Amino acid sequence: MPKLLRITLSFLLLFAALASYSAGFDSGLFIFILLGFLLEAGFWFGLFPIKRTKTKQSD
Incomplete structure (x- = not known):
């Protein structure tokens, strides 16, 4: 996987986790915290x- 794509996906996952934590703590729904x-x-x-x-495998 190209390095730029890997970095972009990593930051998207982190942003989505933070958004999910925020929604879970705000609404009180445990599913959002678990998703985060x-x-x-x-x-x-x-x-x-x-x-x-x-x-190294030897025969």
């Missing part, structure tokens, strides 16, 4: 992807 948590997790896991090491 999931979007924030997507931000952090997208920002720091899991790097897999290549193992």
Whole structure:
């Protein structure tokens, strides 16, 4: 994935999480807070992807 697209999507996820938290705290609906948590997790896991090491297989 291109670096600019990855950065843009990360900030969109963060903005959506903040908006969801705001709506959840304002209205008192727990579903918005849960959605904010999931979007924030997507931000952090997208920002720091899991790097897999290549193992050398011997026959």
